[in-house]
Amino acid sequence: MSPAAAEAGFQLYPQLAADTAPVTDLALCRVLLMNDRRFPWLILVPRRAGKRDLDDLAAADQAQATIEASQAARALKALVSTHKMNVAALGNMVPQLHIHVIARQTTDAAWPKPVWGVGSAEPYAAAERDDWIQRVRRELQRSATS
Amino acid sequence: MSPAAAEAGFQLYPQLAADTAPVTDLALCRVLLMNDRRFPWLILVPRRAGKRDLDDLAAADQAQATIEASQAARALKALVSTHKMNVAALGNMVPQLHIHVIARQTTDAAWPKPVWGVGSAEPYAAAERDDWIQRVRRELQRSATS
Numbered sequence: 001m002s003p004a005a006a007e008a009g010f011q012l013y014p015q016l017a018a019d020t021a022p023v024t025d026l027a028l029c030r031v032l033l034m035n036d037r038r039f040p041w042l043i044l045v046p047r048r049a050g051k052r053d054l055d056d057l058a059a060a061d062q063a064q065a066t067i068e069a070s071q072a073a074r075a076l077k078a079l080v081s082t083h084k085m086n087v088a089a090l091g092n093m094v095p096q097l098h099i100h101v102i103a104r105q106t107t108d109a110a111w112p113k114p115v116w117g118v119g120s121a122e123p124y125a126a127a128e129r130d131d132w133i134q135r136v137r138r139e140l141q142r143s144a145t146s
Numbered sequence: 147m148s149p150a151a152a153e154a155g156f157q158l159y160p161q162l163a164a165d166t167a168p169v170t171d172l173a174l175c176r177v178l179l180m181n182d183r184r185f186p187w188l189i190l191v192p193r194r195a196g197k198r199d200l201d202d203l204a205a206a207d208q209a210q211a212t213i214e215a216s217q218a219a220r221a222l223k224a225l226v227s228t229h230k231m232n233v234a235a236l237g238n239m240v241p242q243l244h245i246h247v248i249a250r251q252t253t254d255a256a257w258p259k260p261v262w263g264v265g266s267a268e269p270y271a272a273a274e275r276d277d278w279i280q281r282v283r284r285e286l287q288r289s290a291t292s
Contacts, residue, residue, distance in 0.1 A: 053231040055216035055223075066212040070201035077201075084241075085199040088234030092250060092258040095230075104238060112238040114262050 009049030013096035016045060019121070021129055024137050028064040029099070031072060031140065033133055036121035039110075040080050040103040042072045042136065051097040054089050069099050075139035076103040086114065155195035159242035162191060165267070167275055170283050174210040175245070177218060177286065179279055182267035185256075186226050186249040188218045188282065197243040200235050215245050221285035222249040232260065 012030065020032035020043055028048075034041035046065055051057055057065060073085045082103040089099045102115055110118040124132065158176065166178035166189055174194075180187035192211055197203055203211060219231045228249040235245045248261055256264040270278065 053219060054212070054233050055219040055231065059213070059216075062212050062216060063209040066200070066208050067205065070205075070208060073199060073201040084236075084238055085201065086234070086236045086238070087200050088232070088236065090230075090232045090234065090260060092230055092232070092260070114236060114238070114260050116260050 007047045007049075010047045011049070012045060013094055013098075015094050016043065016096065016098060021133060023133050024140060026068045026071065026140070026144075028061060029068045031068075031136070033129065033136065034100075034121075035123050035129065037124045037128065038119075038122050039108060039115055040076050040082075040132075041115070042076065042101045044068055044072060044099040044101065046097055048097075052091065052095055053097065054099075056097065065099060069101055071140060071143050072101040073103075074143050075136050076101065078139045078142075079103075079135055081105065083111075088114075090116065153193045153195075156193045157195070158191060159240055159244075161240050162189065162242065162244060167279060169279050170286060172214045172217065172286070172290075174207060175214045177214075177282070179275065179282065180246075180267075181269050181275065183270045183274065184265075184268050185254060185261050186222050186228075186278075187261070188222065188247045190214055190218060190245040190247065192243055194243075198237065198241055199243065200245075202243065211245060215247055217286060217289050218247040219249075220289050221282050222247065224285045224288075225249075225281055227251065229257075234260075236262070 020034050023031040023033050028046050029044035030047055032043040034043055046061060069087050080103050083106045084104045086102040086104055166180050169177040169179050174192050175190035176193055178189040180189055192207060215233050226249050229252045230250045232248040232250055
């Protein structure tokens with residue numbers, strides 16, 4: 001199947017679009033920056049229509065999603081000091097399959113709890129957000145070519 | 147590297163051992179049943195010493211961990227009605243890399259929130275736990291041979 005055919009019908013779920021800013025497209029996933037400056041937090045969305053759970057993806061896409069989640073984790077590790085990476089496909093609120101990749105620090109606003117539902121998101125200022133997007137994009141390109 | 151060499155030095159972290167009952171060993175991961183009857187909840191632990199984050203695993207092990215997490219998800223889906231599978235490597239409390247696979251229902255004790263830190267675990271009765279272990283083991287074998 002051609003990449004275009006594989007992506008047919010894919011549309012980013014409105015809630016994900018509202019909560020994030022686009023960073024880049026990897027081979028499978030759209031990479032988004034969560035608009036919450038409390039946490040270095042990327043969201044990866046496989047560009048496949050109608051997928052809900054990780055095991056709904058074809059086996060090759062599952063493997064690719066894992067590779068890209070690791071790429072995203074390494075990009076964040078290169079940018080901030082990190083105590084633990086949280087990698088999670090939950091999707092209780094948003095039915096479209098998406099993978100959280102969150103760099104956790106022992107000093108962050110939710111530690112040691114999971115970040116979901118803790119306090120309120122603190123949106124980035126526009127310049128700060130754009131700077132993050134540029135830096136994440138650069139790190140993802142670096143890891144893709146290394 | 148032989149399987150035995152790859153597993154050298156692996157020991158289940160005491161907290162994980164205390165909170166769970168062993169189900170079976172897949173090619174890479176030890177499968178554990180979380181001792182909390184509120185949620186159909188498996189934990190997969192790659193038998194590799196000293197790993198903390200998913201991206202610490204070798205690429206082949208990352209792919210295998212994903213395959214086995216999907217196997218575990220399908221086993222739970224075969225056993226209970228499921229609204230959403232939560233698949234997550236968090237590990238803020240327990241430093242050893244482990245992957246949660248949790249069958250969520252819209253009627254469960256935490257929905258739509260993540261399960262971690264919600265209320266207190268309700269341990270299984272011994273017979274009920276053993277029955278779960280048998281049924282999960284059977285489903286995992288079925289999916290491995292199909």
